[in-house]
Amino acid sequence: MALYLGLDSSTQSLTAVIIEIDRDRRRLVLETTLGFDEELPQYGTRHGVLPDPDPAVGVSPPLMWVDALDLMMGRLADSGVDVREIAAVSGSAQQHGSVYLDATAGTALASLDAGTALVDQLRGRFSRETSPIWMDATTAEECAEITAAVGGEVQLARRTGSRAFERFTGPQIRKFFKRTPSAYQHTDRIHLVSSFLASLLTGRHAPLDPGDGSGMNLMDLAARDWWPRAVEATAPGLRNKLPVIVAPWSRVGTLARYWQIRYGFPAAQVIAWTGDNPSSLVGAGLVEEGRLAISLGTSDTVFGPMSEPRVDESGTGHVFGAPTGAYMGLTCFQNGSLAREHVRTALGLTWSEFSHTLASTPPGNGGRVMLPWFSPEITPPVSTPAVHRYGPTGDGATDVRAVVEAQQLSMALHSRWMAREVDTIHATGGAAVNREILQVMADVFGTSVFQLPAGNSAALGAALRAAHAHLSDADRSLTWLDVVAGLAKPLAISRVDPNPDRHAMYRDMMPVYAACEAHARGCGPDPGQWLERVARRG
Ligand code: XUL
Numbered sequence: 001m002a003l004y005l006g007l008d009s010s011t012q013s014l015t016a017v018i019i020e021i022d023r024d025r026r027r028l029v030l031e032t033t034l035g036f037d038e039e040l041p042q043y044g045t046r047h048g049v050l051p052d053p054d055p056a057v058g059v060s061p062p063l064m065w066v067d068a069l070d071l072m073m074g075r076l077a078d079s080g081v082d083v084r085e086i087a088a089v090s091g092s093a094q095q096h097g098s099v100y101l102d103a104t105a106g107t108a109l110a111s112l113d114a115g116t117a118l119v120d121q122l123r124g125r126f127s128r129e130t131s132p133i134w135m136d137a138t139t140a141e142e143c144a145e146i147t148a149a150v151g152g153e154v155q156l157a158r159r160t161g162s163r164a165f166e167r168f169t170g171p172q173i174r175k176f177f178k179r180t181p182s183a184y185q186h187t188d189r190i191h192l193v194s195s196f197l198a199s200l201l202t203g204r205h206a207p208l209d210p211g212d213g214s215g216m217n218l219m220d221l222a223a224r225d226w227w228p229r230a231v232e233a234t235a236p237g238l239r240n241k242l243p244v245i246v247a248p249w250s251r252v253g254t255l256a257r258y259w260q261i262r263y264g265f266p267a268a269q270v271i272a273w274t275g276d277n278p279s280s281l282v283g284a285g286l287v288e289e290g291r292l293a294i295s296l297g298t299s300d301t302v303f304g305p306m307s308e309p310r311v312d313e314s315g316t317g318h319v320f321g322a323p324t325g326a327y328m329g330l331t332c333f334q335n336g337s338l339a340r341e342h343v344r345t346a347l348g349l350t351w352s353e354f355s356h357t358l359a360s361t362p363p364g365n366g367g368r369v370m371l372p373w374f375s376p377e378i379t380p381p382v383s384t385p386a387v388h389r390y391g392p393t394g395d396g397a398t399d400v401r402a403v404v405e406a407q408q409l410s411m412a413l414h415s416r417w418m419a420r421e422v423d424t425i426h427a428t429g430g431a432a433v434n435r436e437i438l439q440v441m442a443d444v445f446g447t448s449v450f451q452l453p454a455g456n457s458a459a460l461g462a463a464l465r466a467a468h469a470h471l472s473d474a475d476r477s478l479t480w481l482d483v484v485a486g487l488a489k490p491l492a493i494s495r496v497d498p499n500p501d502r503h504a505m506y507r508d509m510m511p512v513y514a515a516c517e518a519h520a521r522g523c524g525p526d527p528g529q530w531l532e533r534v535a536r537r538g
Helices: 062-076 105-110 118-120 140-150 153-160 169-179 181-185 193-201 228-234 256-264 276-283 337-346 351-359 396-414 434-447 457-476 480-484 502-521 528-537
Strands: 003-009 013-021 025-037 086-093 096-102 189-192 249-253 269-271 290-296 300-306 318-321 326-335 369-373 388-389 424-428 448-451
Touching: 003 062, 003 193, 003 276, 013 062, 025 062, 025 290, 025 448, 062 118, 062 193, 062 256, 086 193, 086 457, 096 169, 096 193, 105 118, 105 396, 140 153, 140 169, 140 228, 140 434, 153 228, 169 181, 169 189, 169 228, 193 249, 228 502, 249 369, 249 457, 269 457, 276 290, 276 300, 276 318, 276 326, 276 457, 300 396, 318 351, 326 396, 337 369, 337 396, 351 396, 351 434, 369 396, 369 502, 388 502, 396 434, 396 502, 434 448, 434 502, 457 480, 502 528
Parallel strands: 003 086, 086 269, 290 424, 424 448
Antiparallel strands: 003 013, 013 025, 096 189, 249 269, 290 300, 300 326, 318 326, 369 388
16 A cells, blocks of 8 residues: 655645555545644734734744644644555645745754654744745835846746746845845745745755746746846845755655654655645646636636646736646636635625525626725735725625626636636635535636545645655656546536526626726726626626
């Protein structure tokens, strides 16, 4: 029997998935999640983020991720699963977030003492106590400076896969260097959350993979290595503080003696960690072009595999490296689950009442549109949070439909740059269990939508990537399709088909929705007359 462990450190929680892959057996053995706010309240986070009066600030305590990893590994050892059978481990983490370590951290990692909690051995070794994460939108100035220094937006997007984004690691590093030069000077290593957690597993500074590396505005997408011009434009001496970039299937070490002695894990191989979205690509079974995945998590993301990088020069989306060695396109929306939750709690509804309300309101919402920008939005770029409403006044029920329709219309509109015919969508993330939301998705996109068997496709993807790397050693002909078969296949019974009339209605509504977005952002006329037409049709 061979077991593979996948971990995913997301904004709000840490999930572990263990799978078994044998010649004639493949199964999900265990999936378990640890919520940061609930299980580690001493860090004072809300939804995994430190509260701040400025909605543009998004930072988390890196020690909380250390504590969570230790807690989770202990929990796995006590779960009844024979962890000694784990052959390989990999993981993923929220993208773009960065961890700043001083020069003592390398020695601490190399000499971890199994008798002392991990968190006590890492405390005091950070040159920056908090980590900026993907929800941070405070680096507009640094984005402009880096863009200008490398020769403009188009050049930056062509080279790195994305124009400058405020949450991307390069602009965040630049801001740290400008605001606190001595703390920057004192920084020996800057990790992504993914390579930081891999370092804790192996007991030495881990490299990072091109999938997560391409979310930094620092990596040359084609060369899969640092782009010197962007690195120099970001901060002095940065090259020496960055990890090396390795192929996504690389072994970056074995589980350190800390994990072996403290919890009884074997010296399993540790495979390079990546970002949650690249890992989800594998966990959603999307190892070849032709299908899209939509993840409904803290962020909502639309993504799909690309055999060749088709960079979005309009500046909406990103091209990242994929775990298969190819590429992936992605568009990210910040107002995902927290916006849905905002509407639900404001109305005092349970999730099942939320679904029921969605099902009982008319598609098109009688010409009501809401732009649910409860926090700053990434797509389209909105720096000051505000909820905009258009069309007739509604009640609570119309708000439920409005938030879901706006999210789906926005995803369909802003993923067009990926220029693909979509015939099937694989839905993942917490809200993918909600069939009423999947129905709106199917109707807006005009395609069938399937739900995936594992709740957390990033953690499942990590386990599958660990298996791929380990099994490829013995069988060089092993394909990615062989690896994901049976485990990352959508559930046939979960299929939701689009209704042709409703799809036609949403197609007509799309330009009206786009006009509302443009008006709310101060770059378009009042869409009132078009909304009246939608209302009459509904
Ligand atoms: C992707 C992004 C988010 C985070 C969330 O670009 O910013 O999806 O990865 O974990």
